[in-house]
Amino acid sequence: MTRIQRLFVALALVVSVSSILSAQSRHATTDWDVRPSFKFDALCALNVLSADPYYLEYYKADYERLSRLLKPEELAAFASLKHRIKDENGGIISAHLSLYFSAVEADSLEDLIHVVDDSAAMKRNLQATPYFDEDGWKLYEASRLDLKTAFRALQRIHFESDWEKEVRPRVEEARKKIAADLPKYNIVPAIESVLGTPLASNHITVYLLYYSEPHGIKITGTRFLSHYSYPFRIVLHNAIHEMMHPPYDLAHDPALRADLTLLRSVPYFMNKVEHHDRSFGYNEPDGLVEEDCVQALEEWIAERFIAPQDMKEYWRQQDDGIHVFAVALYSLFKEQHFSDPAEPFPAFLKRMFKEGKFSGNQIEDRNKAFFSAATH
Known part of the structure; x- marks a missing residue:
């Protein structure tokens, strides 16, 4: 065998081994986890409490019920978030902030406030994902004071207790039905085959929320936000959709x-x-x-x-x-x-x-x- 022939054989082996490893790194199954989330509902509620007419179409009664408890300076902080993130930068408050806060553990309003006070871990974790960019981070930095005011306001009006009483029971009822059907759908192998690359995990977490309408929102990892009232077909479509952002590198x-x-x-x-x-x-x-x-x-x-x-x-x-x-x-x-x-x-x-x-x-x-x- 000549030197050139040996080289071609070696290259063929490399390609073959690479293909095998790629196939082995893909998943054969899909594991589903469906749950409510106070954290992400609180972040989505910022859309509503900013008095954005787009969201009042869905949440007028909730806005009227909650906004009357807020002080003028607190309402101003919510409005400022809308002005900065949506009006000036073309973003969506809930999508931008849910993505960012999904990079850290935080379950309560007090946890969210701690993250706002010290966002170093959030930045470090986001930088390890495809979703970090400097302009987006600057927008978050500029919003930190308003965020802290908004979270403190939600604490003051006992928003978490309100969520436990008004929201969790509805979400839990929907969760049971959706969680019973999703295991029938093994979507991860199909997604990986289309994209040509494996997902980070075959464990998909669906956070069912109350304040997220009309959006479906991708966050870090194989996780996404959906609305508790969406029919099963839409939740399944959401799951397929959100796992593919971004569909290229x-x-x-x-x-x-x-x-x-x-x-x-x-x-x-x-x-x-x-x-x-x-x-x-x-x-x-x-x-x-x-x-x-x-x-x-x-x-x-x-x-x-x-x-x-x-x-x-x-x-x-x-x-x-x-x-x-x-x-x-x-x-x-x-x-x-x-x-x-x-x-x-x-x-x-x-x-x-x-x-x-x-x-x-x-x-x-x-x-x-x-x-x-x-x-x-």
Whole structure:
């Protein structure tokens, strides 16, 4: 055997061993944990107590019941959080803060106050995740004084006792039903196959909340927040969806970063970024692209477990129809017979860009074709 032949054999062995190790690191099962959480309900309640009309549509009675107990300076702190996080930076209070506080152990309002006073562990833990960025951290730092005032206000009005009396019983009743059905759905292997990489764990924690409507929120780890009233189908969709954020590793994939940047020159897509209700989030191109990728993947995977929903109606109504890239991707999944694990999603996405599937008017044309096609 020549030196070159030996080299090729060695390389083949490396590739083979790498593939085996990758397969071995993936999971064969899904473990479910469904529970309430005072901590995350308190963080989501900040949306409501900021007097944001978007949330008062869902929680007007709760706002009126709780806000009358608050002092003017306390109400001002809640409003300041909305102004800074949502109005000035296009974020969602509950999503931003739940993600950050999920990086540390904190069960009570006093625990949350301690974290606000000393956030070093939070920062260190967040930096070990894909979700940390300097701008987001600066936004949190600027909000710490208002957060402490808000948490102290919730302590003063006995919000935790109110939650135990008014919220926990409802959530517990819903939890029993959802927890009984989720073990039938082994979603982790399907997600890992599509993404081409293993999740950090096959243990999925669903926090059922009262104050989280109308959102589903991804936090650190294989955990997410959902509303206790959502039907089982939505909770399952939430679980599939939230486990895939982010669906690619842009920090280590410059080619895909360059591809996604091209979407900024597509007027049809950018019109959705720039002209929609900012309460939905997705106020930057990168955020909307990631969400749309995950929405398309969510439906593609969910169809393995439950009957397909009416995707035309869903994407026509979802966030006022802004998810046009999701529609284009989903149509390509069908057209191209997207098949994992032969071609994991990041590789598929790059191939679609290389083949010009999103150039020019392609996204708009695919949306027109999708919504005009006969429903079978």
